[in-house]
Amino acid sequence: MQIDWLTVAAQWINFLILMWLLRRFLYQPIVQAMDKRQQTMAANARAAEQKMQQAEQEADNYRNQLAELETHRTALMTAARQAAENEREKLAKQARAEFEILSQQWRHDLAREKTECQNRLCNELSRLITATARKALQDLSSQELEQALFDNFLNRLNALSTREKQLLSASGPEDMALASSRELDEASRTRFADAMKRILPHSNVNVRFEVLPDSRLGLILTSPAYTLEWRVERYFEELQAELDTLLNRAASHAE
Amino acid sequence: MTLSPDDHILGWIGPLPINATIAYTWLVMAILVTCSYLVTRRLNDSVRISRWQNLLEILVSGLSEQIRQTSRQEPGPYLPFVGTLFLFIATANLLAVVPGFSPPTASLSCTTALALAVLAAVPLFGIAQRGLLAYLGEYIKPSVFMLPFNIIGELSRTLALAVRLYGNMMSGSVIGIILLGIVPLFFPILLQFLGLITGLVQAYIFAVLAMVFIASAQAARNDRTPNPGD
Structure with a gap:
C-alpha cells in the first residue's frame, strides 16, 4: 500500500479535466435546459393565466351583452306585442267597418231586390188581374174592359162638383189632355167631347188625346x-203595401 | 496478489508509465463524457424529453438538491466539483462488477488525488466567497494557538477522506478475491451486489463530506450574516 505520487498527480489532472468536461457537456446544458423549461413553463403559466383572465373578461362581456340583448329583446317583444295589438284592433275596426259597409250594401241590395221583386210581382199581378178582369167583364157583360172604364170615367166626370169643374175650366180647355191605355176610337172621343161640353158649356173644349206610356190600364184627364x-x-x-207588410212580418219572424 | 492497480502497468507514454488506475480512470472519464455528450447534444427544453435526458436531469437535479440541503446555499458554484466527485466515484465503483475492471478508487493514489482536490477546493471556495484574509483568519479562531490544530484538522480529514474510500473499495475487492477462494459459488455474487451498494454509499459519503467541508469553511461568515428576517 503505497502512494504513487505520479499517479496522484495524473489523477488530479484527470479529475480536473473530467470536471471541466462534465461541466461543459453535462451540468451546463442540463441546467440550462431545465432553467429554460422552467422559464417556458412559467411563461406558459402566465400566458395561460392571462388568457384565463381575458377569457373571464370576455365571458363577462358576453354575459353583459346577453343581458343587454335580453333587455333589448324584452323591449322589442313588448313593442311588437303592442304594435300587434294596435294592428289587431285597427284591423278589427277596419273589418267591422267593412262588415258594416257590406252589411249596409247587402241590406240595400236586399231592399232593392225586394223592391224589384215586388215590382215584378206587381206588374205580373196587374197583368194577370187586368187580363182576368177583362175576361170576366167580357164574359159577364160582353163589354170591353176599356169601354167599361171609359163609361165609368164619364160617369165620374159628370159627377164632378162645382168647385172641381171651376178648377178644370180655370186653365182653359186648350191645355187639357186625356191619356188612355189604348188609343180611343172616334165614337169614344165624340162621347168625351159631348160630355165635356155638358160639364163646361161656356168653354170651348179642345182636348188632346194621348196614350199612356206604360200601356197600363187607366184614364187620366189633366189640366194645369x-x-x-x-x-x-x-x-x-x-196591394203592394199589404204585400210589404206581409213580407216584413215574415222576415222579422225568420230573424 | 496485486492489491493496488497502481502496480499494474499497462504501457508507457514516453517515460510515463500508464498503470491500471490511470487507464481505468480514462475509461470512466470516456464513459461519462461520451454519455453526457450523446444525451446533451440533442437537448430538448420542451415538456416532451427523451428518457436519457430525463435520467440526466433527475441526476443533476438530485445532486443540486443534495448540495442545497447540505450547504443551505445555491448549488450552482459547487455542482461541477461535488457532482464530478460523486459521478466519478460512483461510476468507478459500479464498474467494479465488470469482470476484469479494476476500480481506480481502489487505488490509494487515486483517492489521495481526490482528497487533495477536496483539500484544495475548500480554501479556494472559501477564499472566493469570503476573501483571502477573512478565510485565513478562521484558522486562528478562537485563538492563535488553535492554528496548528486547525491545520492538523484540515490534513487529517483529507487523509480520512482518502483512506475511507480506499479502504472500503480495496477491502471490497480483497474480500471478493478471498471469498472466491473459500466459497467459489453464489456467495461472491451476493457480495458483489453488496459491493455495488457500498460503492454508491461511498460515493455519496465522499461527495457529501466534501460539500460539508466546503460549506463549513463558509459557515462562520454565514453565521455572521444578519438574517433579513430579524
Missing part, C-alpha cells in the same frame, strides 16, 4: 189646375 184620373196602379199600390 186639376187632374181626374182612374188608374189600376192605385189598386196595385195598395
Whole structure:
C-alpha cells in the first residue's frame, strides 16, 4: 500500500479535466435546459393565466351583452306585442267597418231586390188581374174592359162638383189632355167631347188625346189646375203595401 | 496478489508509465463524457424529453438538491466539483462488477488525488466567497494557538477522506478475491451486489463530506450574516 505520487498527480489532472468536461457537456446544458423549461413553463403559466383572465373578461362581456340583448329583446317583444295589438284592433275596426259597409250594401241590395221583386210581382199581378178582369167583364157583360172604364170615367166626370169643374175650366180647355191605355176610337172621343161640353158649356173644349206610356190600364184627364184620373196602379199600390207588410212580418219572424 | 492497480502497468507514454488506475480512470472519464455528450447534444427544453435526458436531469437535479440541503446555499458554484466527485466515484465503483475492471478508487493514489482536490477546493471556495484574509483568519479562531490544530484538522480529514474510500473499495475487492477462494459459488455474487451498494454509499459519503467541508469553511461568515428576517 503505497502512494504513487505520479499517479496522484495524473489523477488530479484527470479529475480536473473530467470536471471541466462534465461541466461543459453535462451540468451546463442540463441546467440550462431545465432553467429554460422552467422559464417556458412559467411563461406558459402566465400566458395561460392571462388568457384565463381575458377569457373571464370576455365571458363577462358576453354575459353583459346577453343581458343587454335580453333587455333589448324584452323591449322589442313588448313593442311588437303592442304594435300587434294596435294592428289587431285597427284591423278589427277596419273589418267591422267593412262588415258594416257590406252589411249596409247587402241590406240595400236586399231592399232593392225586394223592391224589384215586388215590382215584378206587381206588374205580373196587374197583368194577370187586368187580363182576368177583362175576361170576366167580357164574359159577364160582353163589354170591353176599356169601354167599361171609359163609361165609368164619364160617369165620374159628370159627377164632378162645382168647385172641381171651376178648377178644370180655370186653365182653359186648350191645355187639357186625356191619356188612355189604348188609343180611343172616334165614337169614344165624340162621347168625351159631348160630355165635356155638358160639364163646361161656356168653354170651348179642345182636348188632346194621348196614350199612356206604360200601356197600363187607366184614364187620366189633366189640366194645369186639376187632374181626374182612374188608374189600376192605385189598386196595385195598395196591394203592394199589404204585400210589404206581409213580407216584413215574415222576415222579422225568420230573424 | 496485486492489491493496488497502481502496480499494474499497462504501457508507457514516453517515460510515463500508464498503470491500471490511470487507464481505468480514462475509461470512466470516456464513459461519462461520451454519455453526457450523446444525451446533451440533442437537448430538448420542451415538456416532451427523451428518457436519457430525463435520467440526466433527475441526476443533476438530485445532486443540486443534495448540495442545497447540505450547504443551505445555491448549488450552482459547487455542482461541477461535488457532482464530478460523486459521478466519478460512483461510476468507478459500479464498474467494479465488470469482470476484469479494476476500480481506480481502489487505488490509494487515486483517492489521495481526490482528497487533495477536496483539500484544495475548500480554501479556494472559501477564499472566493469570503476573501483571502477573512478565510485565513478562521484558522486562528478562537485563538492563535488553535492554528496548528486547525491545520492538523484540515490534513487529517483529507487523509480520512482518502483512506475511507480506499479502504472500503480495496477491502471490497480483497474480500471478493478471498471469498472466491473459500466459497467459489453464489456467495461472491451476493457480495458483489453488496459491493455495488457500498460503492454508491461511498460515493455519496465522499461527495457529501466534501460539500460539508466546503460549506463549513463558509459557515462562520454565514453565521455572521444578519438574517433579513430579524
